[in-house]
Amino acid sequence: MNDAQTPDVPARFLRLPSVAERKLGPDFTAPVRLDPRVLDQMQDTIRELTVKYSENLKVQVGSLFSFIEPTAAGDAEARNQLYSTAHEIRGLAGTFGYPTVGRFAHSLCAYLENYKSVVSTVMRFHVEAMYDALQGRGADDILASDTLASLDRLIALSHDGERSAG
Secondary structure, X not given: XXXXXXXXXXXXXXXXXXXXXXHHOOOOOOOOOOOHHHHHHHHHHHHHHHHHHHHHHHHXXXXXXXXXXXXXXXXXXXXXXXXXXXXXXXXXXXXXXXXXXXXXXXXXXHHHHHOOOOOHHHHHHHHHXXXXXXXXXXXXXXXXXXXXXXXXXXXXXXXXXXXXXX
């Protein structure tokens, strides 16, 4: 016996299956539960990053304008810069509360992916649509969809004319 007057018996831990495990079988994996304080801290961090990203997004969209004319003239480096910036916007804008900007960036990326020769007017309208969506953060989904449809028509018209001229 030890000094606490308890027998020296090794401790045994019994793992009892949860109700969910009994009902769903041994392959059931319980969801991870996070400490609510950690969740609050994560949300605070996202809010801080959203403010910083908003400022960065305005700079990024503004920078796209400078790549339009060189890209239309065939400058590969300008095209790469335009595409990579639009691609980054496409990936992050929705996460930080700018889904409409992300949709326009997605359309611009698709345009650059699908056409070897590109038209400055088409690219400019995409970037202007992103800029306008930034000004009214809660942009109307119907207006955004109509604008995207108009951009698609503009792309089709600009490349139909190119085929018949070439």
